Amino acid sequence: MIPSRRTAREAAVNIVRILRDAGYVAYLAGGCVRDALLGLEPKDYDVATDARPEAVRKLFQRSRYVGESFGVVLVYVGGHPIEVATFRSEWGYEDGRRPTRVHFTDAEHDAQRRDFTINGLFADPLQRDGQTGGDRIIDFVGGRADLQARLVRAIGDPQERFAEDYLRMLRAVRFAARLDFQIEGKTAAAIRPSAKYLGQISRERIGQEVQWMLTGARPALAAWWIQQLRLDSAVLNEDHLDVEAATLRRLSAEAQFPTALAAWMIDRQVGPATLEAAEDFVEHRAEVVVPRWRTALCLSNDDRDGLRAVLSLLAQAHRWPQLKVAQRKRLLAKGAWGQTMLLLHALADAAPAREIDQQSRALIAEGVAPPPLVTGEDLIALGLAPGPVFGQLLDQVYDAQLEGRVTTRDQALGFLNEHTPTP
Ligand code: ATP
Ligand code: MG
Numbered sequence: 001m002i003p004s005r006r007t008a009r010e011a012a013v014n015i016v017r018i019l020r021d022a023g024y025v026a027y028l029a030g031g032c033v034r035d036a037l038l039g040l041e042p043k044d045y046d047v048a049t050d051a052r053p054e055a056v057r058k059l060f061q062r063s064r065y066v067g068e069s070f071g072v073v074l075v076y077v078g079g080h081p082i083e084v085a086t087f088r089s090e091w092g093y094e095d096g097r098r099p100t101r102v103h104f105t106d107a108e109h110d111a112q113r114r115d116f117t118i119n120g121l122f123a124d125p126l127q128r129d130g131q132t133g134g135d136r137i138i139d140f141v142g143g144r145a146d147l148q149a150r151l152v153r154a155i156g157d158p159q160e161r162f163a164e165d166y167l168r169m170l171r172a173v174r175f176a177a178r179l180d181f182q183i184e185g186k187t188a189a190a191i192r193p194s195a196k197y198l199g200q201i202s203r204e205r206i207g208q209e210v211q212w213m214l215t216g217a218r219p220a221l222a223a224w225w226i227q228q229l230r231l232d233s234a235v236l237n238e239d240h241l242d243v244e245a246a247t248l249r250r251l252s253a254e255a256q257f258p259t260a261l262a263a264w265m266i267d268r269q270v271g272p273a274t275l276e277a278a279e280d281f282v283e284h285r286a287e288v289v290v291p292r293w294r295t296a297l298c299l300s301n302d303d304r305d306g307l308r309a310v311l312s313l314l315a316q317a318h319r320w321p322q323l324k325v326a327q328r329k330r331l332l333a334k335g336a337w338g339q340t341m342l343l344l345h346a347l348a349d350a351a352p353a354r355e356i357d358q359q360s361r362a363l364i365a366e367g368v369a370p371p372p373l374v375t376g377e378d379l380i381a382l383g384l385a386p387g388p389v390f391g392q393l394l395d396q397v398y399d400a401q402l403e404g405r406v407t408t409r410d411q412a413l414g415f416l417n418e419h420t421p422t423p
């Protein structure tokens with residue numbers, strides 16, 4: 001069952017009500033308050049409370065600890081998992097995953113330990129705000145003013161806050177890009193000199209942030225901030241570069257993470273790219289850069305393969321004008337072709353993409369991957385033993401089929417007969 005957004009909020013409000021009825025303080029907290037105030041659909045809802053984790057578990061049967069010592073209980077209401085966190089005074093990470101210890105505290109101190117003012121808001125869904133008629137907002141950190149001013153501002157001293165958890169530097173970029181906010185001056189100024197320390201953070205957390213950025217609303221803006229703040233060198237394990245993320249900017253929102261990575265890679269490594277320049281990069285330098293990015297971003301095998309696939313298909317697309325019909329059809333039938341076309345259309349010179357699109361239309365209408373008219377079994381029936389010739393023959397007859405030179409099974413068998421070497 002896919003739960004609807006509306007009921008996710010209702011589930012969270014329900015949890016707040018039950019906690020309140022039991023005598024605790026409980027609010028909606030963090031990202032969901034920020035997004036609701038911006039008129040955006042919250043990704044998920046978090047509840048913050050002064051009830052201790054044990055008490056939360058007792059109140060909600062369908063719940064489990066996700067970080068008992070950090071005060072987080074996952075509560076399921078109507079199929080929605082809602083994180084219920086006890087107000088805490090530490091958010092810092094040392095090993096790169098979890099705070100080493102937490103102390104439970106009150107709402108105000110909890111807010112002050114959050115990362116950015118826009119993330120430090122609470123909402124009381126059981127009371128109305130006199131002015132807006134929405135939830136009553138509890139703002140200890142000036143988050144509402146910064147939402148108005150469209151600013152990502154660290155809570156407290158930015159330098160100290162980044163030193164507690166260097167990943168916050170990337171979180172600042174992610175929120176700025178996603179919301180199209182500025183990063184407040186002192187906050188941005190604190191990032192540049194600390195950028196080199198990002199390398200202390202686990203590559204997995206860095207990669208996760210980058211994935212969120214590149215698959216978010218404004219990936220090119222994220223790339224721009226990363227570069228402006230000199231984070232690119234620590235993020236990608238390569239020298240800082242001043243380049244424009246133009247391919248990434250033109251890339252369709254349908255692009256998946258590996259395709260966005262490929263676009264960003266082309267922007268950094270090739271610059272304003274023609275298909276020819278991009279192909280040259282794929283042929284000569286990608287084999288060095290792809291493994292570097294894989295390590296830097298802790299890419300999964302799937303993402304690494306996806307990245308390689310679009311780059312390799314891009315290089316093949318460069319040869320499109322010389323390809324025969326069968327070769328074109330084989331290309332069009334590849335799983336990563338759709339994503340590759342998105343990348344081609346985003347290149348500085350999109351003329352080849354337009355030409356390929358136009359010329360593929362008729363081929364697609366004919367069918368680019370019809371079921372083969374003959375198979376290996378037919379070859380065996382003809383007395384041929386499986387071996388290298390075997391595969392070649394099947395490729396040849398399938399090419400003939402794709403090009404319309406053989407159209408029936410009888411013709412295909414005839415083709416095999418003609419082309420089978422006599423023993
Ligand atoms: P998203 O919509 O991307 O989930 P979010 O604001 O909900 O954004 P989360 O990572 O889900 O971000 O974290 C929830 C809240 O927890 C944040 O809004 C913030 O208040 C707090 N938080 C999360 N990570 C940190 C951190 N590293 N340091 C300080 N506070 C944090
Ligand atoms: Mg969240």
